[in-house]
Amino acid sequence: MSRFKLMADNLLPALLLFVALSSAVQAQRTPTITYITQEQIKDIGDTVEFECSVKNAKEYNVLFIKSDYDLDRVFLSTGSTLVIKDSRFSLRYDPNSSTYKLQIKDIKETDAGTYTCQVLISTVHKVSANVNLSVRRPPVISNNSTRSIVVSEGSEVQMECYASGYPTPTITWRRENNASLPTDGVVYEGNILRIKSLKKEDRGVYICVADNGVSEGDRRNINVEVEMAPVITVPRPRMGQALQYDIYLKCHIEAYPPPVIVWSKDDIQLANNEHYIVSNFATADEYTDSTLRVITIEKGQYGDYVCKATNRLGHAEARVNLFEAFVPVCPPVCENLYSDEAVKIVV
Structure with a gap:
């Protein structure tokens, strides 16, 4: 029994060393993503390229996947093969650096989203890295913005203006012909323009301008009518x-x-x-x-x-x-509208 015990005592360190070495080798062979392109911000019509460098992934499938803001997922490539049927997309693989390069030309608004480089190890084990693509979009004023207002004199008025686009648009308000706003000044910034007590002088066209530096922006004319009883002169x-x-x-x-x-x-x-x-x-x-x-x-x-x-x-x-009158006005016949300068009244 002592001889077997001696053999076990001698084998134990060797077994522990073997397990440690096996674990190290296994760890070295676990696929990793060593580089992914940083976040990209592009204009419509530009070209973008995503790079994904991997290590120890020769025996595994590397995918590019796109997720939009509605969480819909689209598989773009598998390995070095492009699967999406869109001529704007292309894929290159550099075996020396184990780098996959996904390129998109003539960028559209719908290309914005999250692009994932993924090493598929098993159905439950995956290694992933993400890069976001933001596409600059010109402002578009939303349908839920105010279009026109009809209120009685003295009422409180609230006009709202919202816009989509990237970067987030800034909303400013003006009046037609740069007339002064009831809030004082000729320009007001903010989504909501409030007038506490509307006067008849406040009626007219108010202009909501949405701007984010992309294209010329967007604008909407809002007609404000003030209800009032008749006044005759x-x-x-x-x-x-x-x-x-x-x-x-x-x-x-x-x-x-x-x-x-x-x-x-x-x-x-x-x-x-x-x-x-x-x-x-x-x-x-x-x-x-x-x-x-x-x-x-x-x-x-x-x-x-x-x-x-x-x-x-x-x-x-x-x-x-x-x-x-004894002398006719506009002689000999008054067929046309008189002017104040032309009319002569004889009493």
């Missing part, structure tokens, strides 16, 4: 004209929504006929010029004419007095 409250001549009476209405406009005399609404013609011309969404043409004036047509405007927020009215 009369350029000439008193006008004179001789019998049997025409005259044009005018009123100017500021209102939104656009109002219903009528002219009346002696509480009787006037309609287009052989004695009167009413014309309304909208110069903007909130401005309307209304003209009443009095045709071949007779005695009974002298007096006060009332211009009335009504929308759902209220109504307003203004009067124009037509009196008899």
Whole structure:
């Protein structure tokens, strides 16, 4: 028994040395990835190349795999063979450095994602290294951004503007013709523009600009309308004209929504006929010029004419007095609209 014990004592160190050497050899033969390209940022249309250097991987399959932001995986190559059917992709293998080089030409937005170099040891054992490709994309303003606003005077307003793109776009706000913003200044930066108490002077076009240094950026015009009850002004409250001549009476209405406009005399609404013609011309969404043409004036047509405007927020009215003049205005026939400079009133 002592002889067997002596043999065991002599063999034990040898066995331990053998196991240690076997483990070292096995460790040396375990595949490793010694280099992977660092993160890449490219413009659309550029070319990118990913390098992956491996060690102790001659007996194993080396793959390139692409994962996009939706976590969809696409196998691009296996070993030195390209499997993706896209002429923009190419693959080279350098046996001296055990390096795989994947190249993509004419980069598209959809090429952005994570590229994985993977050594497949077994179905459950893999060695991987990743490199991200970011593709610069011009800004595109999102559909959930504000398009137009209609609010009552004095209300609080919030306009929102968001944009996709890489790098992340900066959002700035301006007004048409570089008018001052209600927030003070002519430029405001941020996704949300708030106006605490909207005034009628604040109506107009607001411009959201998205910029990230790629291309010319993107912009959206946001029309802001302020609802208000009608306000009427009369350029000439008193006008004179001789019998049997025409005259044009005018009123100017500021209102939104656009109002219903009528002219009346002696509480009787006037309609287009052989004695009167009413014309309304909208110069903007909130401005309307209304003209009443009095045709071949007779005695009974002298007096006060009332211009009335009504929308759902209220109504307003203004009067124009037509009196008899002994000298005709615009002789011999007043067929065209008068100008303030051309009209002469004779009392």
